[in-house]
Amino acid sequence: MYCIVSCVNAPSTQNDSAEKWEVQLRKGCLELAVLAALWSGSLYGLEILRRLESDSDLVVSEGTVYPLLSRLKTLGLLRSEWVESDAGHPRKYYVLTPAGKKRTAEMAAVWERFSSSMSKLLAPVSKGR
Amino acid sequence: MNIANDAQQKIEAYLTRLRRNLRGLRAAEVDEIIVELRSHILDKASAEGEPNAASVDAALRRLGSAEELAAAYITESILAQAEVSRSPWRILGSLFRWATLSVSGFAVLVACIVGYSLGAALFLCAILKPLHPQTAGLWVIPSNTGDWGLSLRMGFASAPANGHELLGWWMIPAGLILGTGLVLLTTRFVLWCARKYRQSRALP
Numbered sequence: 001m002y003c004i005v006s007c008v009n010a011p012s013t014q015n016d017s018a019e020k021w022e023v024q025l026r027k028g029c030l031e032l033a034v035l036a037a038l039w040s041g042s043l044y045g046l047e048i049l050r051r052l053e054s055d056s057d058l059v060v061s062e063g064t065v066y067p068l069l070s071r072l073k074t075l076g077l078l079r080s081e082w083v084e085s086d087a088g089h090p091r092k093y094y095v096l097t098p099a100g101k102k103r104t105a106e107m108a109a110v111w112e113r114f115s116s117s118m119s120k121l122l123a124p125v126s127k128g129r
Numbered sequence: 130m131n132i133a134n135d136a137q138q139k140i141e142a143y144l145t146r147l148r149r150n151l152r153g154l155r156a157a158e159v160d161e162i163i164v165e166l167r168s169h170i171l172d173k174a175s176a177e178g179e180p181n182a183a184s185v186d187a188a189l190r191r192l193g194s195a196e197e198l199a200a201a202y203i204t205e206s207i208l209a210q211a212e213v214s215r216s217p218w219r220i221l222g223s224l225f226r227w228a229t230l231s232v233s234g235f236a237v238l239v240a241c242i243v244g245y246s247l248g249a250a251l252f253l254c255a256i257l258k259p260l261h262p263q264t265a266g267l268w269v270i271p272s273n274t275g276d277w278g279l280s281l282r283m284g285f286a287s288a289p290a291n292g293h294e295l296l297g298w299w300m301i302p303a304g305l306i307l308g309t310g311l312v313l314l315t316t317r318f319v320l321w322c323a324r325k326y327r328q329s330r331a332l333p
Contacts, residue, residue, distance in 0.1 A: 027328060045165060046172050063193035066166065067201040070158075074209035082164075087172065092165045 026058060032111060033058055034068060035077065035096065035104040042081075044091040045069060069094060077103055132171070136185040140170050143189050150199030153226035154206060162202065166192070200230045204323045211320050217245055217312060220319055227323075237322045244315030248308045250281055255304025257283050266300045268292045 037043065037051040049065055052058045072078045077100035082090045096104065144163050151159045173188035174180035192198055207223040224241055227234030257265045261284025270292040271277045280289070288294075296303055 024328070045169055061193065062169070062191045063198045063201060066162075066169070067198070067205040070162070070202060071205040071209040074206065075212055085168075087175070089168045089171055090164065091168050091172075092161070 029058070030060065030064070030068065031072070032104070032107045033060075034065065034072070035100060035107065038078070038094055038096050038100075039104060042093040042095040044083075044093050048094070072100070076100075132180045133182060135182045136174065136180050139182060139185045139189065140167060143170075143192075143195055146195035147199055150196055150230060151202060153222075153229075154202065196230065200227070200234075201327070203227050203230065203234075204327050207323045208320065208327070211316070211323075215316055217316065220316060221245070224319065233322070233326055237319055241315055241319050244311055244318065248311035248315065250308075251304045251311065252308030253304075254281055254283055255301045255308065258298070258300045258304070260284070264288050266294045267296050268294050 033052055033056065034048060037048050037055075043051065045066055048069070049060060049062060052060050052065075069078065073080060073094070076097055078094045079097050080092050080094050083093050085091050144167060147166065148159060148163055151162065154162075170185065170188045170192070171180060173191070174184040177184065193201075203223065203226050207220065207227065210219050210223060221238075221241065224234065224238045228238040254265055254267075263284070264287065265282055265284030268280045268282055268289055269277055270280055270289045280292070282289075
C-alpha cells in the first residue's frame, strides 16, 4: 500500500510522467492482485497470469509473477503442491494459507477504503472533464 | 507430449542458464523453480498445438532473459528472508548472490560490508573498554603534517603518542548505541535498495 500512496504523491505534469505513474500504480497493486486471484481456490502460475489478464486489465510480465509467488510462499502467505497434469508434466498449484487469507482480507479492506476516498475526491474532476 | 528436438533444446538451454544464475539459493528451491518454469514454458508454447521452436521462443521472450529472471528471484528472496529474519548473516549471504549478477548488487554489497564492519567495531570497542580502560576508545592523533586523524582503538596496543582519547567512559554507551544503530540502519538500507531494484525492473 505504501507504493500506491507514494505513487499518488508523484508529480504527473507531463504525459511521460503520467505513464510512469500508471506503471508504478500497477506494480503497487500486483501483490494484492495475485493474492486475490487465489481467494476462491488453488491455481498454478499460468492460470494466475490468465486470471489477472482476463479479470482485470493488469498486463503482467510473466518474469515478475513467478519470483513474486516464490516470495509470498517464503513469507508463509501461500503454500504450494505439485499435481500431475494430462499434459505430461507436473504443475505447481498455489493455495492461500490462513495467514495469506488474513493478509488478503486486510489488504482488500485498506484498498476499498483508499479507493472510495479517492473516488470522492475525483468526482468533480470526472464531471468537469 | 511430442515436442520438436530444437524446441526442447531451446528450453533446456534457457533453464541451464537460469540454474547457473540462481546458484546460492537453496538447491531444493532451485530445483522447484526449474521444474515450475519448464512446465510454464511447455504450457505456454503448446497453447496452439504442438510446441515448436517459434512458440518456445515466444514463451521465453515473455519471461525475459534468464539473467533478469534470476535477479528477480534473488531480490525477492532477499526481501522475503529479511521479513522472516533480519539476521545480518542471512542478508549478507543473499547479497553475495545478488552481487554476482549485477553492478547494483555489488555496490549494495560493498556498502553493506562497510556499514556492518563499522557497526561491529564500535560495539566491540564498547565491550573492550572496561578491559582496556587506558587504551580502548576513540582517539584523536595528531600527525607530523599538522593534520589529525581519528582512530578507533580496541586497546590491545599501547596508547598512541601525543594522542588523546575523546569519549572516556562515554565510549561504552556511545559504542553500544551507535554500533547497534549502524547495523540496523545498514540492514534497512539494503532492503530499501532491494525494493527500489524490484520496482525498477518489475513489469514492462
